[in-house]
Amino acid sequence: MSQEMFDKLAQAVIDGESEDAEALAKQALEQKLDPLACITNGLTVGIQKTGELFASGEYYLPELIIGADAMKAAMQILEPALLSGQEREVTGTIVIGTVEGDLHEIGKTLVGTMMTANGFRVIDLGTDIPSADFIDAVKESGANLVGASALLTTTMLQQEKLISSLKDAGLREQVKVMVGGAPVTASYAKQIGADGYAEDAISAVDLAMRLIDAPA
Amino acid sequence: MTSMTGKQRISAAFKKTFSDADPELDRVPAYMFSGACNSQLVGSTIGELMQDGQIFAKGQLAAYERYKPDIMLMMWDLNVDLEAIGNEIRFPDDSMPVITKEILEDKGKLSSLQVPDPKKDGRLPAYLDACIEVKKHVTDSPVSGVIAGPWTIAMGLRGAANLLRDSIKDPEYIHELMEFCIQATINSTQALSEIGVGVGYSEAPASMDLISPKMYREFVFPYHKKIVDHFKEKKIGVGLHVCGNADAILDDLVATGVSNLSVDSGSDLALAVEATRGKAVLIGNVPTELFLAESAEEMRQSIQNCIHVAPNDSGYILATGCEVPAIAPPKKVDWFMDLAEELGAYN
Ligand code: B12
Numbered sequence: 001m002s003q004e005m006f007d008k009l010a011q012a013v014i015d016g017e018s019e020d021a022e023a024l025a026k027q028a029l030e031q032k033l034d035p036l037a038c039i040t041n042g043l044t045v046g047i048q049k050t051g052e053l054f055a056s057g058e059y060y061l062p063e064l065i066i067g068a069d070a071m072k073a074a075m076q077i078l079e080p081a082l083l084s085g086q087e088r089e090v091t092g093t094i095v096i097g098t099v100e101g102d103l104h105e106i107g108k109t110l111v112g113t114m115m116t117a118n119g120f121r122v123i124d125l126g127t128d129i130p131s132a133d134f135i136d137a138v139k140e141s142g143a144n145l146v147g148a149s150a151l152l153t154t155t156m157l158q159q160e161k162l163i164s165s166l167k168d169a170g171l172r173e174q175v176k177v178m179v180g181g182a183p184v185t186a187s188y189a190k191q192i193g194a195d196g197y198a199e200d201a202i203s204a205v206d207l208a209m210r211l212i213d214a215p216a
Numbered sequence: 217m218t219s220m221t222g223k224q225r226i227s228a229a230f231k232k233t234f235s236d237a238d239p240e241l242d243r244v245p246a247y248m249f250s251g252a253c254n255s256q257l258v259g260s261t262i263g264e265l266m267q268d269g270q271i272f273a274k275g276q277l278a279a280y281e282r283y284k285p286d287i288m289l290m291m292w293d294l295n296v297d298l299e300a301i302g303n304e305i306r307f308p309d310d311s312m313p314v315i316t317k318e319i320l321e322d323k324g325k326l327s328s329l330q331v332p333d334p335k336k337d338g339r340l341p342a343y344l345d346a347c348i349e350v351k352k353h354v355t356d357s358p359v360s361g362v363i364a365g366p367w368t369i370a371m372g373l374r375g376a377a378n379l380l381r382d383s384i385k386d387p388e389y390i391h392e393l394m395e396f397c398i399q400a401t402i403n404s405t406q407a408l409s410e411i412g413v414g415v416g417y418s419e420a421p422a423s424m425d426l427i428s429p430k431m432y433r434e435f436v437f438p439y440h441k442k443i444v445d446h447f448k449e450k451k452i453g454v455g456l457h458v459c460g461n462a463d464a465i466l467d468d469l470v471a472t473g474v475s476n477l478s479v480d481s482g483s484d485l486a487l488a489v490e491a492t493r494g495k496a497v498l499i500g501n502v503p504t505e506l507f508l509a510e511s512a513e514e515m516r517q518s519i520q521n522c523i524h525v526a527p528n529d530s531g532y533i534l535a536t537g538c539e540v541p542a543i544a545p546p547k548k549v550d551w552f553m554d555l556a557e558e559l560g561a562y563n
Binding site for chain 1: 262306308310311312314315316375376377380381383384385425426427428431505508541542543544
């Protein structure tokens with residue numbers, strides 16, 4: 001019976017049905033199913049499949065976005081129900097956002113979704129995010145990764161500023177910093193002291209795994 | 217052959233596309249999309265230039281003097297319509313304007329929105345005045361306005377991710393929203409053509425970077441066609457610019473009936489040549505990042521390649537794929553017109 005529920009949860013994510021996902025999550029708790037198993041064997045399987053469909057070109061951005069929405073909706077029900085001491089095993093925690101002055105939203109969202117699909121806890125701050133907000137989020141979440149997106153040559157400079165702000169806040173040792181966005185290059189990333197650069201969402205996941213020494 | 221003016225070169229490009237005539241050209245017609253970066257020529261911040269139409273006009277005139285493009289493109293800020301409709305915008309000193317509030321974050325507000333009046337609302341009047349001012353001084357080259365296209369307006373009002381969600385969850389809403397947005401684009405286009413400025417609209421988010429070809433056909437194409445048809449009746453030709461990779465929809469873009477199509481470096485110029493031949497003047501597509509390169513070598517190769525791929529027998533204008541980055545040094549913008557001059561000579 002639990003496998004049936006896991007499959008339904010996964011399917012709700014693949015179909016991007018937030019309301020279904022939320023209702024199923026509630027039902028699962030009523031049936032006293034293990035919330036952790038619902039996440040791991042249901043939602044995560046669904047978002048992984050969604051990511052694969054995107055990578056193979058069958059899904060476009062909209063399907064990916066609503067898939068991530070559905071996952072989030074169910075997580076909001078399941079996470080608080082995790083038993084104390086029972087922790088969702090996450091690959092790592094990343095604070096991600098588009099830097100101050102930049103409103104390009106999609107690349108960052110896509111990276112966040114693929115990271116979620118690969119077991120990361122993702123705190124997506126949104127766009128036009130000042131360094132100070134990144135820092136608050138790192139402190140609050142205890143993240144070990146920061147991802148900064150910039151699509152304009154004028155806002156790339158903010159990535160450098162973010163790195164020095166992390167240093168000033170005494171957090172630079174705690175986090176690995178990844179940068180990306182169309183005008184950003186590996187050599188620029190190196191020059192500003194970032195830990196890594198990735199040119200698309202799939203390589204961003206690989207990079208994150210490598211940076212925190214997660215088993216692939 | 218003595219040197220031609222911008223107007224003569226552009227008119228020749230149109231004749232090559234739309235008639236059997238094959239007028240001679242001294243060199244490939246060429247221009248760049250520049251606005252923000254001209255703040256450097258007039259010693260203002262980017263923020264000042266974006267908020268003051270007269271500083272913008274001064275910047276464009278300084279750019280015209282210095283670079284002598286064959287079209288003087290009035291590239292200001294694509295948020296002008298959005299702001300007039302109700303979005304809130306912040307103007308950083310040293311970077312491009314940013315939207316701080318999307319008016320349709322709550323989608324229900326659509327019914328209460330007003331189509332802006334270009335002569336009254338927001339920075340639209342300042343934009344028109346800047347165009348009038350520049351047109352007064354630039355007599356050798358056509359002056360052309362840049363208008364936010366309906367999909368760009370829709371995305372700006374609703375937010376990018378939200379609009380993509382709507383495409384699956386509430387497609388009817390997008391159609392309603394697009395009906396509203398084309399009114400804004402049509403009004404701005406009308407106002408610009410009344411002051412004798414060329415008209416074209418820009419659709420950064422209509423490419424395959426963000427949407428599927430199917431989405432373009434369902435949500436965008438019908439509205440692009442409506443705009444073009446509206447102005448065809450008035451014998452006004454409109455242009456279209458699409459950022460990013462538009463390869464899969466090139467035929468659709470041409471089928472909207474636009475008289476010129478400008479493609480970004482993400483699109484394949486050879487495919488665009490085939491799609492536009494005899495139907496629309498093709499414009500493009502030197503990568504904008506080359507305006508930040510160490511040397512002019514890559515730009516030289518890119519321009520050479522464009523000229524090679526888009527032969528002189530079809531109407532073609534060499535241009536940047538998109539806007540020159542705001543912090544590109546003027547010296548590197550010089551490269552572009554100098555190289556067009558050097559490599560673009562037809563003999
Ligand atoms: C769509 C788009 C827009 C939309 C954005 C909608 C939105 N809310 O997101 C709109 C129309 C609003 C827009 C506005 C502008 N844009 Co724009 N836009 C684009 C376009 C066409 C696609 C960007 C996109 O979403 N791509 C799809 C996503 C999936 O790709 P991506 O963002 O590159 O992300 C991938 C990777 O880069 C990487 N990645 C991204 N972030 C991160 C982060 C990390 C940590 C990692 C590891 C990886 C990573 O992984 C992602 C997934 O594979 C690009 C063209 C291009 N070549 O990129 C121009 C482009 C980015 N824009 C450009 C410009 C100039 C502007 C404007 C200034 C235009 C204007 N004159 O008003 C404004 C800027 C406003 C501002 N203050 O930010 C230029 C930038 C040039 C430059 N070097 O500075 C570009 C490159 C166009 C060009 N050819 O010149 N734009």
